[in-house]
Amino acid sequence: MEIGSGINSMDLDLHEGHVIEDLKNSAASALPEPSRWLDEEIERNIITTTVDKLLNWGRKTSLWTETSFTACCTFEFISTSSSRFDIARFGMEVLRSSPRHADLMITAGTLTWKMAPQIKRVYEQMAEPKWVIAMGACGISGGIFADSYAVVPGYNRILPVDVYIPGCPPRPEALLAGIELLRKKIEKRSIAKGN
Amino acid sequence: MLSEFSLIALFILIVLGFATSLVLIPVALRKLGIVPSQPSAVKSEPYECGLETTGPTWIQFKIRYYFYALLLISLDITVVFLYPWAVELTSLGPAGLITIFIFLGILAVGYLYAWRKGALEWK
Ligand code: SF4
Numbered sequence: 001m002e003i004g005s006g007i008n009s010m011d012l013d014l015h016e017g018h019v020i021e022d023l024k025n026s027a028a029s030a031l032p033e034p035s036r037w038l039d040e041e042i043e044r045n046i047i048t049t050t051v052d053k054l055l056n057w058g059r060k061t062s063l064w065t066e067t068s069f070t071a072c073c074t075f076e077f078i079s080t081s082s083s084r085f086d087i088a089r090f091g092m093e094v095l096r097s098s099p100r101h102a103d104l105m106i107t108a109g110t111l112t113w114k115m116a117p118q119i120k121r122v123y124e125q126m127a128e129p130k131w132v133i134a135m136g137a138c139g140i141s142g143g144i145f146a147d148s149y150a151v152v153p154g155y156n157r158i159l160p161v162d163v164y165i166p167g168c169p170p171r172p173e174a175l176l177a178g179i180e181l182l183r184k185k186i187e188k189r190s191i192a193k194g195n
Numbered sequence: 196m197l198s199e200f201s202l203i204a205l206f207i208l209i210v211l212g213f214a215t216s217l218v219l220i221p222v223a224l225r226k227l228g229i230v231p232s233q234p235s236a237v238k239s240e241p242y243e244c245g246l247e248t249t250g251p252t253w254i255q256f257k258i259r260y261y262f263y264a265l266l267l268i269s270l271d272i273t274v275v276f277l278y279p280w281a282v283e284l285t286s287l288g289p290a291g292l293i294t295i296f297i298f299l300g301i302l303a304v305g306y307l308y309a310w311r312k313g314a315l316e317w318k
Contacts, residue, residue, distance in 0.1 A: 007249055051229065068245070098242055118245030125238050125245075128231040191229050 019117050027116075027157040052190045059103070059129065060186040061091040063179070066102035068122050071109030073136040073169040080172040090179060099125040104182075105159070106175075110138040110145055111152040120158045131186070133178055134161040137168040144168070262314045266306070273302055 069077060081087045081095065096102040099122045111119060123132070134155045137143030142153035155161055162185060165178035224230045241252045280287070280295050309315065 012249065055230070100242065121237060121247075122242075122245040124235065125240070125242055127238075128233050 016114075016117075020113050023117055023120065023158065024113055027152070030154060030156040031158075031160050048191055055191070056187050056189055059189075060183040062094075063090065063092050063104045063131070063182070064094045064096050064102050065092060066099055066105045066122060066126060067095045067097055068099075068105065068119060069108045070111050070115055070119070071138065073108035073138065076169045076172055076175060077106060077108045077135070080175045085172040085176065087176075087179075090176075090183070092179070099123070100127060102126050103130050104133065105130070106133045106135050107139040107155045107159070107161075108135045108169075110143065111155060112150050113152055114150070116152050116158055119155075123159050129189070131162045131182055132159050133163045133165060133175075133182060135165045135175060135178070136170055137166065140164050140166060259317060262309075266309060266314070269302065269305065273299070 065081075079085060081093065087093055092104075094101075103126065105123055105126065107119075123130070132155065134140050138145065138151075139155050139161075142148070142151050145151040146153045152158065163178045163182045165174050167174050170178070221230070225232050241248050243252075276298060277295070280291060284291070
């Protein structure tokens with residue numbers, strides 16, 4: 001079927017299938033842990049420490065979340081972001097619909113291979129520096145769907161995950177604890193380490 | 196007198212400095228290598244809910260609303276002139292009434308012309 005100037009829906013489907021197959025083949029195992037730098041000791045002097053403090057303070061107090069949620073864990077995120085658990089206390093109440101404004105991706109939900117290229121693309125379009133929180137059993141390992149051919153067994157196959165929050169779904173308190181861990185991690189960034 | 200104006204000048208300076216520094220600080224931080232910068236082809240592509248865009252993204256957009264904006268501006272100007280006239284209506288007398296009707300007549304000709312030309316139709 002023709003759906004536009006010279007664009008055929010059959011070709012689009014074929015293209016999508018190839019993209020998904022390629023991604024699936026290239027993501028056979030989990031990406032290496034991105035946090036090895038956390039334990040490295042570095043030479044600090046007064047200038048880098050001050051600049052680090054300022055930058056990291058700005059980053060950790062304005063973590064803006066990209067709204068790309070794929071399944072049921074989202075409801076726990078919604079409840080976390082509403083008045084009762086009040087994510088605004090951490091400067092995180094701004095949910096961005098465009099990856100250009102966001103620096104945190106909370107992977108709330110089961111990810112299917114069909115959806116994976118889109119999530120990866122959204123992550124790639126986010127501005128630096130950016131972080132990923134894998135929320136829920138599905139985000140960590142595929143959860144109860146881990147054996148399915150259609151489900152990505154863990155977001156760390158396609159994205160570098162910073163913090164894992166177990167649970168199916170994790171309670172809002174658990175999500176807040178994970179965010180707290182991420183804030184601690186951000187505090188350790190240093191320009192002397194090149195990040 | 197002069198000191199009041201110098202306060203305004205100071206205000207303008209502060210505003211300009213604030214606005215330019217907001218733009219320049221991120222650029223400077225990136226150029227100095229203090230904040231990470233990892234440009235990539237995907238990052239600079241248009242964002243469309245994570246999908247690859249299909250077909251051309253840089254399409255031309257109809258700007259017909261431009262005519263409506265022009266007509267609206269002339270309506271605005273009518274109000275700007277009518278309001279002071281209405282406030283001073285009694286003291287101006289019949290002469291003011293005739294003048295304002297001439298003014299409205301000129302405007303009406305303009306509107307009739309736009310109407311006849313079809314500027315009010317959305318095509
Ligand atoms: S971890 Fe549980 S609640 Fe969360 S997306 Fe998976 S199945 Fe749903």
